[in-house]
């Protein structure tokens with residue numbers, strides 16, 4: 692298949708790449724741009740490990756052909772902290788032990804940030820719903836849940 696030129700921005704940096712239009716955004720981020728914080732779990736849209744934000748909406752980057760992000764503004768886990776200053780969600784994951792092996796963690800952080808942007812004061816059910824698309828094999832979810840609660844408290 693013929694390559695096309697695709698332009699988009701990632702974490703505030705403009706990118707112009709020659710790519711096969713059906714290449715997965717996940718692979719482009721990891722292999723071409725070396726942004727390996729975004730993880731691959733299932734590769735089928737089921738686990739949320741590959742979550743990134745495209746034009747303000749959280750998406751599973753394993754399901755996005757790169758042709759679809761022409762002109763888009765993309766944020767990955769590498770763009771979440773401000774320099775040395777971690778985002779409140781990242782800090783809360785550290786303080787509450789919300790990460791173990793870490794494969795799900797970038798996606799969980801992106802999902803939690805997305806939730807808090809839409810609803811800065813979520814209830815327990817809102818948090819569970821907000822993280823429902825993200826799977827974790829390690830933590831049993833309780834520490835992740837507590838991390839999001841802690842992040843809410845930090846924001847107020």
Ligand code: FES
Pocket residue numbers: 730731732733734735736737738739740741742751752753754
């Ligand atoms: S790797 Fe994309 S949803 Fe699992």
Ligand code: FES
Pocket residue numbers: 789790791792793794795796826827828829830
């Ligand atoms: S910390 Fe290992 S999958 Fe969640």
